[in-house]
Amino acid sequence: MANKSNMKDAMVADDRRHVLGISGGKDSAALAIYLKDRYPEIHSRVEYFFTDTGAELEEVYEFLDKMEAYLGKEIIRLSSGRDFSHWLKLHNDYLPSARQRWCTRTMKIKPFEDFVGEDPVISYVGIRADEFREGYVSSKENITAIFPFIEDGLVRDDIFQILEDSVGIPEYYQWRSRSGCYFCFFQRQDEWLGLKRYHPELFEKAKEIEKTSGNGYTWVQGKTLDEVVARAEEREKEEGVISKSSSINEQKWQEVLRYQQDDDDPEDQACLICSL
Numbered sequence: 001m002a003n004k005s006n007m008k009d010a011m012v013a014d015d016r017r018h019v020l021g022i023s024g025g026k027d028s029a030a031l032a033i034y035l036k037d038r039y040p041e042i043h044s045r046v047e048y049f050f051t052d053t054g055a056e057l058e059e060v061y062e063f064l065d066k067m068e069a070y071l072g073k074e075i076i077r078l079s080s081g082r083d084f085s086h087w088l089k090l091h092n093d094y095l096p097s098a099r100q101r102w103c104t105r106t107m108k109i110k111p112f113e114d115f116v117g118e119d120p121v122i123s124y125v126g127i128r129a130d131e132f133r134e135g136y137v138s139s140k141e142n143i144t145a146i147f148p149f150i151e152d153g154l155v156r157d158d159i160f161q162i163l164e165d166s167v168g169i170p171e172y173y174q175w176r177s178r179s180g181c182y183f184c185f186f187q188r189q190d191e192w193l194g195l196k197r198y199h200p201e202l203f204e205k206a207k208e209i210e211k212t213s214g215n216g217y218t219w220v221q222g223k224t225l226d227e228v229v230a231r232a233e234e235r236e237k238e239e240g241v242i243s244k245s246s247s248i249n250e251q252k253w254q255e256v257l258r259y260q261q262d263d264d265d266p267e268d269q270a271c272l273i274c275s276l
């Protein structure tokens with residue numbers, strides 16, 4: 001369990017480092033903007049960072065560029081130093097899964113902990129006041145977590161407002177509810193379908209990994225990606241399920257998303273470092 005503190009403590013001028021991990025997702029982005037606009041003295045001290053797995057969508061990099069321009073500060077890029085295929089081999093070709101989340105450990109948490117080292121650090125986390133999740137920070141003793149949105153009572157709608165007033169909502173939210181690797185096993189069926197439609201080459205790559213690695217396991221338990229997508233297409237037809245990718249006709253997709261609640265899945269707790 002991480003140490004926790006509050007904004008009053010964060011304001012104390014001392015030698016502690018201040019860090020904020022930007023995942024490419026909406027909440028961490030909104031938090032960085034919030035700090036800049038509301039707590040400029042903290043913003044000036046914060047080291048913003050992004051942990052790159054090398055398997056992010058190009059929209060994430062575009063969004064990071066926008067964020068850097070708005071923040072007027074560099075977002076430091078961290079990485080595990082090797083690509084996913086290297087780590088996959090090292091894990092005997094076992095695909096990561098919700099149960100075996102070696103990807104998060106190796107490609108996200110370890111680079112973060114290396115970046116922080118043994119320095120006393122305050123880490124800002126974008127969990128909101130209307131959420132019931134913990135969020136991984138670190139169990140390292142030298143890291144203290146602070147949750148400004150919870151302290152200041154900001155909820156989902158506030159986050160959308162902050163983004164709309166500044167850098168906008170990342171484009172991939174049209175069809176995907178999270179940032180992170182294109183092959184992330186936390187994706188829902190319709191998000192895999194979105195990947196196929198918006199990034200067919202990445203969908204093919206995910207299929208290839210599934211075929212050539214995995215020891216018979218698949219990204220989605222018990223189904224190949226072709227089966228997952230076929231099922232999502234059927235659902236679209238049968239139930240008239242409007243996937244996010246095609247729901248933009250009558251209402252702006254940003255509006256639709258703002259009032260949806262289903263992308264804040266508490267099941268994702270340990271993945272917050274990837275997608276908050």
Ligand code: SF4
Pocket residue numbers: 053096101103104107108179180181183184185186271274
């Ligand atoms: S985004 Fe998904 S696949 Fe990528 S590191 Fe996080 S949990 Fe693993």
